[in-house]
Amino acid sequence: MSASLAPECNEVKERYDSCFLKWYSEKFIRGTAKTDECEPLFKQYKECLGKALKERGIDTMLEEARADNKENDLEYMKPSPKAT
Numbered sequence: 001m002s003a004s005l006a007p008e009c010n011e012v013k014e015r016y017d018s019c020f021l022k023w024y025s026e027k028f029i030r031g032t033a034k035t036d037e038c039e040p041l042f043k044q045y046k047e048c049l050g051k052a053l054k055e056r057g058i059d060t061m062l063e064e065a066r067a068d069n070k071e072n073d074l075e076y077m078k079p080s081p082k083a084t
Helices: 007-028 039-055 058-068 070-076
Strands: none
Touching: 007 039, 039 058, 058 070
16 A cells, blocks of 8 residues: 555555455445445544645645636536437
8 A cells, every 4th residue: 555645644544545445345346335434534534634735835735726727627527428
């Protein structure tokens, strides 16, 4: 598994990755998944990463990049025309 963008988040990312791979292969693929039991770990990782990005000032750069590309995102997110 790969390391996190923020080294301080590596431990929680590793736990989430392990949980997700197990859940995906043992439950989701077999169609027995009722809930995403790894969601709490994902939330922990997301919070850790968000904090790290904010401390480094990367969060504002991401927001600016998203705002600059909003029109492109809207264009690419349109549903594909159905073939007849």
